[in-house]
Amino acid sequence: VFDQEMERIFLTNWNFVCHESEIPEAGDYRTATVAGQAIVVCRNPDGRINAFYNTCRHRGAQVVPEGAGNARAFTCMYHLWTYDLDGRLLSVPGEEAYQTSYAEGGLAKCDTGLVPVRVDSMHRLVFVCFDHDVPGLADYLGDIADVLAVPFGDPELKVWVDREKTMRANWKMQPENSRDGYHAPLLHRRLRHVSPPRPYRLTGNGHAVQVLGLDYEDGLKHNTVDKELADNPELTRAFMSHPLPGISRDAPAYVVTLFPDSLFLVRYSTLLIERQIPIGPDETVIEFRAGGIEGDDAAVSAVRDAHWNVYWSDGEGNLAEDWAAYEAQQRGVGNAGMRYSLLARGEPATEGLRGDDNRIRSFWQEWRRHMGCDTNAPPDDR
Ligand code: FES
Secondary structure, eight states: OHHHHHHHTGGGSOEEEEEGGGSOSTTEEEEEEETTEEEEEEEOTTSOEEEEESOOTTTOOOOSOSSEEEOSSEEOTTTOOEEOTTOOEEEOTTGGGGGGSGGGTOOOGGGOSOOBOEEEEETTEEEEESOSSSOOHHHHHTTHHHHHHHHHTOTTEEEEEEEEEEESSOTTHHHHHHTOGGGHHHHOGGGTTTSOEEEEEEOGGGOEEEEEOOOHHHHHHHTOSOHHHHTOHHHHHHTTSSOOTTOBTTBOEEEEEETTTEEEEEETTEEEEEEEEEEETTEEEEEEEEEEETTOOHHHHHHHHHHHHHHHOSSSSHHHHHHHHHHHHHHHHTSTTOOOOOOOOSOSOSEEOTTSSHHHHHHHHHHHHHHTOOSSOOGGGO
16 A cells, blocks of 8 residues: 555655755755655756756766755766756766767767756745646645745745654654644643634645634633743743734634645744655654744744744654654554544534544545545445
């Protein structure tokens, strides 16, 4: 099933890879593994974003070491073949030795560049796709793009990878969890009173948005915020003092879940992007991104950091609680006695409050569409 998912879901969908602010200058690049493919994304001298398979056309070595940086060209470490930022093969040591090959025409450098990967960005969010036949990024995102425009499309927004962690669970635990509003005030006590649900909306292609309130005064009054916040109400109030671009108190927070597995979570002055790298049926690497505004001073950065850490620090907060749930669910669903999950909350609807299971239903409907399973398991198999 995992291999089929790679082939039928990840290789045929657009996959989020980074925010444009992570490669702002000509020559900036970052490597990534997407759908099991090692790629490099870079900005060429004209400012255009390119993506290539990170594979040398000589004998297949990985050209760009894993990580991020700035380069004028990419040189493979093995025999020093060098490619420019548009993937063209620039130089080959000892190239004259190839004169006896290729029907005496020499090495066809113009046919031996890095192999391009389809890449596009919307509201400064960069996506890649390995299938040249599926519709473009605008079709894939549909209406959800309007939600992501704020704050991600703002030229002042900057995003960075904060950390990376390996989860001992299948990649589907994260999209199930991030579409499950039921658990939010139960597993995460700190969300009670602080982050009341507002309507969710399903959009095309398995995407969804859940709008949220954000009210720390109510959390302080009902004593549901974490102890360190209760002890430091000034800091807690500062979380609502530095909105990300375009974010207002009328619409202070949202969660966007894109099919199959990327997550964009905005909480007034801070944000989280999760990008998953499925490794195997029970192992997934998750990249966590944070964000701020270009030119934030140290004091504002400290507030954004503190706000981010309330939810997504390694030690405690929502992430630690969700992480425990991912891995507990993985251990549990592996048992032979567990044949089906129960996804039955709320009437099927495209809108509602977050206690409904409709965002999870929408994920599984899209999963089945891609995997070629038209229905749930037959009744006699229950
Ligand atoms: Fe890259 Fe030989 S494999 S130069």
